[in-house]
Amino acid sequence: MFTKSWHSVGPSLDECIKCNICTSYCPVSAVTDLFPGPKYVGPQAQRFRENGQPQTPDHSVDYCSGCRVCNEVCPTGVKIAELNARARAQIMAEEGIPLRNRLLGRNETLGKIGSIAPGLANFGLHNSFSRVMAEKVMGIAREAPLPHWSTEGTFGDWVKKTQAVRLKSAKKVVYYHGCATMYYEPFIGKAAVAVFEHNGYEVLVPPQNCCGLPLLSNGEFDAATDYHQNNVNKLLVYAQAGLDIVGTSTSCTLTLKEEAPELLDFDTEQAKAITMATWDIFEWLRERHDHGELKTDFREINMVLPYHAPCQYRAHRVGKPAMDILTLIPGIDLRESQARCCGIAGTYGYKKEKYQIAMDVGAELFNFVADQGEAVEMTACDSETCRWQLEHGTDLPSRHPIEILAAAYGLYDLDKRDLINS
Amino acid sequence: MSDLLIIGAGLSGLMAAYTAVKAGLRVNVVSKGLGSMHWSAGTVDLLGYSPAQPQTAVKRPLEQIPALIEANPHHPYALLSNEHLAQTLATFVALSKDLGVPYGGAANPGDNLLLPSPAGAARPTYLAPKGQLAGDLSRSEPMLIVGFTGMRDFYPELIAENLTKLGYPARAAFLPLKLITQRHDSNTVQLAQGLDNKEQRALLGAALRKLVRPGERIGLPAILGMDAHMTLLAELERETNSLVFEIPTLPPSVPGVRLFKSLRRYLQEQGVRLTAGIEVITANLTAPNGVPGAVQWVESATSARPLKLRADKYLLATGGILGGGFNSDMHGRVWETIFNLPLTMPQDRANWFEPGFLATQGHPVFNGGVTVNQHFQPVTENGQLLYGNLWAAGNLLAQSDAILERSTEGTAIATGVAAAQALSS
Numbered sequence: 066m067f068t069k070s071w072h073s074v075g076p077s078l079d080e081c082i083k084c085n086i087c088t089s090y091c092p093v094s095a096v097t098d099l100f101p102g103p104k105y106v107g108p109q110a111q112r113f114r115e116n117g118q119p120q121t122p123d124h125s126v127d128y129c130s131g132c133r134v135c136n137e138v139c140p141t142g143v144k145i146a147e148l149n150a151r152a153r154a155q156i157m158a159e160e161g162i163p164l165r166n167r168l169l170g171r172n173e174t175l176g177k178i179g180s181i182a183p184g185l186a187n188f189g190l191h192n193s194f195s196r197v198m199a200e201k202v203m204g205i206a207r208e209a210p211l212p213h214w215s216t217e218g219t220f221g222d223w224v225k226k227t228q229a230v231r232l233k234s235a236k237k238v239v240y241y242h243g244c245a246t247m248y249y250e251p252f253i254g255k256a257a258v259a260v261f262e263h264n265g266y267e268v269l270v271p272p273q274n275c276c277g278l279p280l281l282s283n284g285e286f287d288a289a290t291d292y293h294q295n296n297v298n299k300l301l302v303y304a305q306a307g308l309d310i311v312g313t314s315t316s317c318t319l320t321l322k323e324e325a326p327e328l329l330d331f332d333t334e335q336a337k338a339i340t341m342a343t344w345d346i347f348e349w350l351r352e353r354h355d356h357g358e359l360k361t362d363f364r365e366i367n368m369v370l371p372y373h374a375p376c377q378y379r380a381h382r383v384g385k386p387a388m389d390i391l392t393l394i395p396g397i398d399l400r401e402s403q404a405r406c407c408g409i410a411g412t413y414g415y416k417k418e419k420y421q422i423a424m425d426v427g428a429e430l431f432n433f434v435a436d437q438g439e440a441v442e443m444t445a446c447d448s449e450t451c452r453w454q455l456e457h458g459t460d461l462p463s464r465h466p467i468e469i470l471a472a473a474y475g476l477y478d479l480d481k482r483d484l485i486n487s
Numbered sequence: 488m489s490d491l492l493i494i495g496a497g498l499s500g501l502m503a504a505y506t507a508v509k510a511g512l513r514v515n516v517v518s519k520g521l522g523s524m525h526w527s528a529g530t531v532d533l534l535g536y537s538p539a540q541p542q543t544a545v546k547r548p549l550e551q552i553p554a555l556i557e558a559n560p561h562h563p564y565a566l567l568s569n570e571h572l573a574q575t576l577a578t579f580v581a582l583s584k585d586l587g588v589p590y591g592g593a594a595n596p597g598d599n600l601l602l603p604s605p606a607g608a609a610r611p612t613y614l615a616p617k618g619q620l621a622g623d624l625s626r627s628e629p630m631l632i633v634g635f636t637g638m639r640d641f642y643p644e645l646i647a648e649n650l651t652k653l654g655y656p657a658r659a660a661f662l663p664l665k666l667i668t669q670r671h672d673s674n675t676v677q678l679a680q681g682l683d684n685k686e687q688r689a690l691l692g693a694a695l696r697k698l699v700r701p702g703e704r705i706g707l708p709a710i711l712g713m714d715a716h717m718t719l720l721a722e723l724e725r726e727t728n729s730l731v732f733e734i735p736t737l738p739p740s741v742p743g744v745r746l747f748k749s750l751r752r753y754l755q756e757q758g759v760r761l762t763a764g765i766e767v768i769t770a771n772l773t774a775p776n777g778v779p780g781a782v783q784w785v786e787s788a789t790s791a792r793p794l795k796l797r798a799d800k801y802l803l804a805t806g807g808i809l810g811g812g813f814n815s816d817m818h819g820r821v822w823e824t825i826f827n828l829p830l831t832m833p834q835d836r837a838n839w840f841e842p843g844f845l846a847t848q849g850h851p852v853f854n855g856g857v858t859v860n861q862h863f864q865p866v867t868e869n870g871q872l873l874y875g876n877l878w879a880a881g882n883l884l885a886q887s888d889a890i891l892e893r894s895t896e897g898t899a900i901a902t903g904v905a906a907a908q909a910l911s912s
Contacts, residue, residue: 083738084525084526084738084739085674085676085738085739086520086521086522086525086526086738086739088674088676088677088739089525089674089676089677089739089744090521094677095677095680098670098671098672101672102674136764137520137763137764138520138521138763138764139520140519140520140521140522140523140525140810140811141520141811142519142520142766319790322790322791323790323791340790340791341791341792343791344791379764380764380790381789381790381791382764382765382766382787382788382789382790382794383789383790383794384762384765384794385762403755
């Protein structure tokens with residue numbers, strides 16, 4: 066299994082100098098004994114997992130949330146989080162994948178099914194009886210901040226419905242919406258389209274699949290391989306035409322760029338083309354701004370806004386582009402979170418045995434928000450599950466920075482979460 | 488766009504950032520990961536051993552440095568006058584008070600401290616965090632070295648026995664690890680964070696009071712609190728009516744982490760941007776014939792295409808071999824990873840090392856590095872300026888073996904501050 070790319074991720078373990086910096090900054094091992102820390106389950110245990118070792122030595126690797134703080138602080142470049150993701154997949158391949166993990170990994174399927182009758186689906190999922198049953202039968206924590214299906218149609222419905230009024234332009238961009246925008250938060254996609262069009266770009270929304278990250282982090286690599294191959298097939302023509310593929314979910318864009326190809330051995334020219342064409346939306350907007358191409362006709366927004374760059378964003382290693390752009394908006398008092406992780410880490414905090422760990426990890430962020438004072442009305446964060454966790458942990462609404470930017474252009478209502486002239 | 492991009496977040500990079508932001512520059516610091524301060528003892532070694540007399544600890548380093556420079560006129564300390572060097576250290580001491588991690592020196596000003604190492608050796612250093620000062624072996628109180636049963640990498644009996652052999656009376660004692668943590672397994676940083684907790688602190692104080700004999704001072708592993716360190720230190724001294732000191736541990740070293748975290752927080756409050764996880768991999772340079780070139784931008788690795796980072800001025804503070812500023816191959820070639828600056832060390836493996844591991848004259852490979860002019864700007868072998876907007880500081884500088892000299896932090900502070908002064912003026 067994974068023979069080829071053990072070669073790329075694997076040898077990085079030889080760079081480990083055992084300095085323990087990763088363990089010192091790991092937000093999970095800071096709050097629980099169940100996870101001994103990145104060094105132990107990563108580069109250390111890796112030596113026992115190589116080449117047909119009969120037993121997988123350490124199941125505690127399943128408590129790695131995949132936040133990648135270890136990679137961020139490692140002074141020598143060990144790919145610790147990737148070693149852990151592979152080790153988890155190896156355990157799952159040998160011992161079987163629990164139904165819960167299979168379910169949580171299939172965001173796209175869940176989105177589609179729920180969207181057939183979203184009102185009913187929301188009621189079905191979000192009543193206390195179902196949540197208790199889901200916890201007892203499947204181990205999905207009853208308090209965990211699961212999303213609500215959009216009751217006003219999917220993002221795809223909106224794109225179809227508004228096709229006639231969408232901007233046509235020589236400048237084109239491909240929008241990768243991801244599952245959350247498609248089924249739960251179409252308003253994020255609307256805000257993104259409004260910002261693209263305001264800057265003169267025609268937005269193409271081609272057919273696309275789930276990026277596969279929920280499957281990767283639940284250890285189901287085979288299914289993730291199919292998803293990534295489908296995305297490569299569907300998006301390649303745009304990448305080859307020189308178009309940028311821009312996404313609003315920072316973990317999706319990270320997966321398209323790097324996580325899927327690296328973890329799944331996609332060592333192909335096609336996958337490389339997708340990597341090089343893919344941008345996170347604020348990374349892309351900052352690039353436009355650096356070239357003097359971003360409109361800055363902003364309205365004043367007077368608010369104190371705590372902003373958390375999610376760990377998945379920091380894993381892009383492009384700095385904090387949302388900070389760079391939101392700072393341009395007059396009146397906005399941005400407060401930069403230094404918290405390591407909100408705790409949820411995709412589907413990690415949904416799991417019964419990990420819910421409290423996720424909340425304890427998130428305390429650092431929740432406390433940061435509380436410290437910003439009474440004037441705070443909302444927070445901002447680039448990742449959907451992190452926003453849901455932030456709302457759960459702070460009782461304040463949380464917005465994607467693209468919603469803030471669209472509002473600053475006068476195109477978007479931050480309270481109603483809708484376009485102003487839609 | 489920033490005025491100054493500093494590559495490297497070790498002590499030299501951060502002291503340079505401090506100096507530059509005070510001079511009014513907009514400063515951006517990027518680093519591949521978090522490094523050197525996490526594996527240092529948290530002390531400021533200025534000159535512990537002089538290459539001329541490698542067996543004898545230096546007693547008064549600032550007075551010894553002129554002789555060091557006379558023997559090696561290209562030593563990094565030669566880039567500063569003795570007064571300037573002393574001034575940079577005073578700057579650091581003043582800053583450490585503002586950071587809430589105050590540093591001090593020996594009781595007799597100008598002397599090196601002599602602190603117990605984790606192996607029970609006597610280690611010369613110039614400045615130390617307040618929490619280590621009472622360990623100075625020039626003091627006469629006998630020592631009680633307290634460890635925790637089950638704590639890895641801290642051996643009180645070894646320390647006490649070795650100290651006693653050296654003529655510094657010490658005895659060892661153990662407390663149960665359960666006293667300070669409920670966890671099954673913790674590293675030093677986690678143990679220190681656990682001792683930020685008030686109840687845990689009180690338990691430790693009460694237990695130590697029972698162990699200590701009148702007139703003894705108490706040495707503990709350096710885990711005495713992270714954010715609440717100064718409070719805990721005062722509490723323990725009050726409770727036990729004894730002096731209390733920390734002995735640094737194997738990495739991660741809590742005293743180094745405390746200094747790093749407080750310095751980072753302070754710089755962020757001053758508007759400095761610090762980003763870890765950014766590995767600068769290459770530079771775009773202009774170098775027209777014979778004229779010094781310029782750095783146009785540098786590029787860092789990302790999840791996809793390289794990211795261009797631009798600034799008016801660039802300071803390279805990536806450290807030497809351990810810090811990651813240099814790389815090498817199996818044939819013995821050593822190179823500077825970003826600008827490919829000329830390095831002075833032997834470029835063949837056979838000449839890297841002396842035969843003895845603990846060779847008293849040190850190993851040639853550790854003495855090599857980047858050569859700079861008096862303004863801290865990298866130059867060619869002939870002393871010609873390479874790039875008009877590039878400066879360098881810290882342990883990547885040539886002509887000093889910090890391992891041999893015990894001069895790592897002194898070099899970092901002195902050259903970091905002075906390079907930032909040079910580029911700001």
